[in-house]
Amino acid sequence: MARITVDPITRIEGHLRIDAVVDGGEVQKAWASCSMWRGIETILLGRDPREAWLFTQRFCGVCTTVHAIASVRAVEDALGMQIPLNAQYIRNLILIAHALHDHIVHFYHLSALDWVDVTTIPKADAAKASSVGESLSEWPGNSRHEMERVQKSVAGLLESGQLGIFANGYWGHPAMKLIPEVNLLAVAHYLQALDFQRKANQVVGILGGKTPHIQNLAVGGVMNAINFNSLATFNMDRLYMLKDLLGEVVPFVQQVYFPDACAIAGFYPEWFEIGAGVKNYLTVPDLPTDPASTAFDIPGGTIFDGNLADVRRISSGRDEYFRKGVVEDVTHGWYQGRGAQHPWQGETVPNYTDFQDDGKYSWVKAPRFEGKPMQVGPLSNVLVAYALEHELTRKWTDLALARVSAIAQRPITVNHLHSTMGRYLARAIRAAVLSELAVRHWELLATNITGGDVETFRAPDFPKGAIEGVGFHEAPRGTLSHWVVIKEGVLANYQAVVPTTWNASPRDQNDVPGPYEAALLKNPIADPEKPLEILRTVHSFDPCMACACHTLDLQGTPIATVKVL
Amino acid sequence: MTSRAQAPAPIAVIGLGNVLLGDDGCGPFVIEQLRAAWQLPATVELIDAGTPGLDLVTYLDGREVVIFIDAVVAAGSPGDVRIYGGDDLRGLPAKPRGSPHDPAVQEALDIVALAGRGPRQVLLVGIIAETLALGAGLSPVVYAATERAVGCVVEALRQCGAPPLPRQAAPLAVPWWLRAACASRPHG
Numbered sequence: 181m182a183r184i185t186v187d188p189i190t191r192i193e194g195h196l197r198i199d200a201v202v203d204g205g206e207v208q209k210a211w212a213s214c215s216m217w218r219g220i221e222t223i224l225l226g227r228d229p230r231e232a233w234l235f236t237q238r239f240c241g242v243c244t245t246v247h248a249i250a251s252v253r254a255v256e257d258a259l260g261m262q263i264p265l266n267a268q269y270i271r272n273l274i275l276i277a278h279a280l281h282d283h284i285v286h287f288y289h290l291s292a293l294d295w296v297d298v299t300t301i302p303k304a305d306a307a308k309a310s311s312v313g314e315s316l317s318e319w320p321g322n323s324r325h326e327m328e329r330v331q332k333s334v335a336g337l338l339e340s341g342q343l344g345i346f347a348n349g350y351w352g353h354p355a356m357k358l359i360p361e362v363n364l365l366a367v368a369h370y371l372q373a374l375d376f377q378r379k380a381n382q383v384v385g386i387l388g389g390k391t392p393h394i395q396n397l398a399v400g401g402v403m404n405a406i407n408f409n410s411l412a413t414f415n416m417d418r419l420y421m422l423k424d425l426l427g428e429v430v431p432f433v434q435q436v437y438f439p440d441a442c443a444i445a446g447f448y449p450e451w452f453e454i455g456a457g458v459k460n461y462l463t464v465p466d467l468p469t470d471p472a473s474t475a476f477d478i479p480g481g482t483i484f485d486g487n488l489a490d491v492r493r494i495s496s497g498r499d500e501y502f503r504k505g506v507v508e509d510v511t512h513g514w515y516q517g518r519g520a521q522h523p524w525q526g527e528t529v530p531n532y533t534d535f536q537d538d539g540k541y542s543w544v545k546a547p548r549f550e551g552k553p554m555q556v557g558p559l560s561n562v563l564v565a566y567a568l569e570h571e572l573t574r575k576w577t578d579l580a581l582a583r584v585s586a587i588a589q590r591p592i593t594v595n596h597l598h599s600t601m602g603r604y605l606a607r608a609i610r611a612a613v614l615s616e617l618a619v620r621h622w623e624l625l626a627t628n629i630t631g632g633d634v635e636t637f638r639a640p641d642f643p644k645g646a647i648e649g650v651g652f653h654e655a656p657r658g659t660l661s662h663w664v665v666i667k668e669g670v671l672a673n674y675q676a677v678v679p680t681t682w683n684a685s686p687r688d689q690n691d692v693p694g695p696y697e698a699a700l701l702k703n704p705i706a707d708p709e710k711p712l713e714i715l716r717t718v719h720s721f722d723p724c725m726a727c728a729c730h731t732l733d734l735q736g737t738p739i740a741t742v743k744v745l
Numbered sequence: 746m747t748s749r750a751q752a753p754a755p756i757a758v759i760g761l762g763n764v765l766l767g768d769d770g771c772g773p774f775v776i777e778q779l780r781a782a783w784q785l786p787a788t789v790e791l792i793d794a795g796t797p798g799l800d801l802v803t804y805l806d807g808r809e810v811v812i813f814i815d816a817v818v819a820a821g822s823p824g825d826v827r828i829y830g831g832d833d834l835r836g837l838p839a840k841p842r843g844s845p846h847d848p849a850v851q852e853a854l855d856i857v858a859l860a861g862r863g864p865r866q867v868l869l870v871g872i873i874a875e876t877l878a879l880g881a882g883l884s885p886v887v888y889a890a891t892e893r894a895v896g897c898v899v900e901a902l903r904q905c906g907a908p909p910l911p912r913q914a915a916p917l918a919v920p921w922w923l924r925a926a927c928a929s930r931p932h933g
C-alpha cells in the first residue's frame with residue numbers, strides 16, 4: 181500500500197492537493213484539499229453593489245469574465261430588474277467567446293499532454309499523420325507539409341535537451357497509447373489552437389473593451405454605446421469584425437477540436453469505464469433571450485444517481501428549487517463550526533487545523549444541493565440538456581458517440597459518459613453546441629440593432645432596507661453562483677459558490693466525499709512514482725483552484741513535489 | 746489587448762498580479778502609473794494582465810519585446826527592485842500541471858517560442874513584496890518602490906528605441922481598487 185500526495189507547493193499557497201491511498205494497483209481512498217483561504221469575498225463588504233463586479237473579476241485570473249457576469253446578475257436579481265435585449269445578447273456573446281477560448285485551451289494546452297506522448301513524434305510518418313487528419317475532417321491545416329514542419333520543430337526541441345513546455349510530462353508511461361502519427365497530429369493542432377483561442381479572446385475584447393478584465397458591464401445592462409454613425413461606438417464595423425472572428429473560431433471548434441476529442445476518446449475507450457464518481461449533476465440555464473431572463477438557449481436542471489429519466493428542470497434564476505437547494509457544509513473545511521448553511525446566511529470564519537484525514541483538511545467548503553454532493557461542468561450541462569431533449573445537444577452528442585464508437589470499434593453510449601473520458605468528450609460537445617449558438621446570438625444582436633433598438637442600459641434603483649439576490653452563470657467549469665445581501669444600498673454579505681468548490685468539495689457532515697474524491701476511487705495506477713492516471717481524472721474536471729495569487733519565485737527552490745510515502 | 750482586431754504592438758509592457766492581495770498588485774499599479782504619467786509611442790502596449798496563467802500566451806504572441814512587472818520572491822529586502830533577463834525566467838524548474846494557473850510565465854514563453862512567435866527579448870522588473878495578505882493596497886515600502894520600477898520600465902523602453910515622453914503636470918493615478926468603500930447608500 182502506498183500513499184501518494186500530489187502537491188504543487190509554491191511559496192504562495194493556493195493549490196489543489198490530492199492525497200490518494202493506492203493498493204493493488206488502484207486508488208482505494210482519496211482526499212481533495214485546497215491550501216488557500218478563499219475568503220476573498222470579504223473585501224466586498226460595505227462597498228457599492230454597482231462596482232462589485234470590478235472586484236469579483238479579480239477573484240480569478242483565468243475566469244475573470246464569469247465572475248463579473250455573475251455579480252451583475254446577482255445585484256439585478258436582488259433588485260428584480262429587467263435589462264435591455266441588446267445587453268443580454270452582448271453579454272451572451274462575451275460568455276460564449278470566453279467559453280470557447282477556455283475549452284480550446286483546456287483541451288490542447290492544459291490536458292492534451294496527459295494523453296499525447298510528444299517523445300514519439302520524431303518516429304512519426306508525416307504523410308500518414310496528414311492522411312489520418314484528413315480522414316477526421318476537411319480542415320485545411322492537416323497537410324503533409326504542415327506535419328513535416330511541426331515534426332521538425334518538435335524534434336529540434338527534443339534534441340536540444342531543453343524540453344521547455346514538454347519538460348514535465350510522463351513520457352513513455354505505459355498508459356500512453358497513441359501511435360506516433362496521432363501524437364504528431366495532436367501537437368500540430370496544439371500549435372494551431374494558439375491562433376484560435378486568441379481570436380475567441382478578441383471577440384471578448386471587442387465587446388468588453390479590453391481583455392483580460394472586461395470594462396463594459398453595469399448593473400442594469402452594458403455600457404456599450406450603439407450608434408452606426410459614430411466611429412467611437414459599437415457600430416457596423418465592430419459588428420462585422422465579430423462576424424469575421426467567429427467565422428474563423430467556429431470552424432476550428434467543429435473541424436479540429438471536436439474531431440480530435442472524439443479521436444482521443446476513441447483511442448482510449450477504457451477511460452469510459454473509469455472515474456465516474458458522483459453521478460449527481462447540477463447545471464443552470466444560460467444565454468437568456470428576454471429582458472426578464474425567463475427564456476434561455478441552454479437549459480438547466482439536475483440529475484441524481486445517473487438517472488437521466490428523472491431529470492428535473494431549473495426554469496430560471498427565480499426558481500425556488502435552485503434558490504433554496506444550495507447549502508455549504510464546513511464540517512471538513514478549515515472554518516469554524518460544523519454542518520451546513522445557505523449562502524445568504526453563510527459565514528467565512530477561518531479555523532486552520534493542519535491536514536487531518538478524518539477531520540478538517542481543506543479551505544474549500546462542501547456545497548450540497550438537496551443535501552447531496554453534485555458534479556458540475558460540461559458533463560452535467562450535456563447530460564441534463566440531453567435528458568431534456570435539447571436539440572443542439574442531442575445532435576452533437578449523437579454525432580460524438582457515433583464517431584467514438586467507430587474509432588473504438590465498440591459501442592459507446594450516453595451511459596459511458598459517466599466517466600473521466602466522458603468529461604473530456606462532453607466539453608467538446610458543449611463547445612460545438614456553443615459554436616452554433618455564437619452565430620445565432622450574433623444574428624439576434626445584428627437583427628435587433630438594425631431594427632432600431634439601441635438601448636443597452638437601465639439605471640438601477642436601490643430601495644431602503646435589506647434585499648437578497650442570486651446571480652448564476654453556467655461557466656466553462658460549471659455552475660457559478662454569486663449570492664448577495666444588500667442593506668441600505670450597500671453590500672452586507674457576498675458569497676461566491678464557484679464550480680471548483682462543487683467538484684473539489686471535501687467530505688460533508690455525513691462523510692460523503694466530493695466529486696474529485698469519488699472519481700479517483702478505483703483509478704488504475706501503473707506507477708505510483710508517476711501518477712499520470714490521477715492527473716487524467718483530476719484534469720478531466722478542468723480544476724481552477726488558485727483563484728487568487730501570482731508571484732514569481734526566483735530563489736531556484738523546487739516549486740512542486742510529487743511525494744510517495 | 747486593445748478592442749480592435751489588428752496586429753499586436755511590437756512591445757508589450759505587462760503588469761502581473763492580483764490587485765486584491767496586497768503587494769501582489771504592484772504590477773498592475775505600475776501599469777496605471779505609466780499610463781497616467783507617460784505618453785508612449787504607438788509601438789508600445791500597456792497591459793494589466795492580472796493573474797492569467799496560461800492565458801498569458803495570448804498577450805505574448807507575436808511580440809518582439811516583452812517587459813513584465815511583477816512581485817517577486819528573491820533574496821533581499823521588501824521594496825527592492827530587481828531586473829531579470831529572459832534566461833533567468835527560463836531557468837526556473839518546470840512543475841506538474843495542476844490547474845490553469847500553474848503554467849506561468851516561463852511555460853507561456855516556451856509555448857510561443859515553439860510556435861515560432863516568441864519575443865526576442867524578455868525583461869522582468871521585479872519588486873520584492875512585503876505582504877501578500879488580502880486587501881486592495883500596497884505596503885508603504887512597495888508603494889515607494891513602484892516609482893523606481895516605473896523608472897526602470899521607461900529606461901528599458903528608451904533602450905528599445907521607444908522612448909516615452911513625460912506628460913506635463915501628470916496626475917497620480919488612483920485606480921478603482923484603491924478607492925475607499927462607500928460609507929453610506931450610493932443613492933441619496
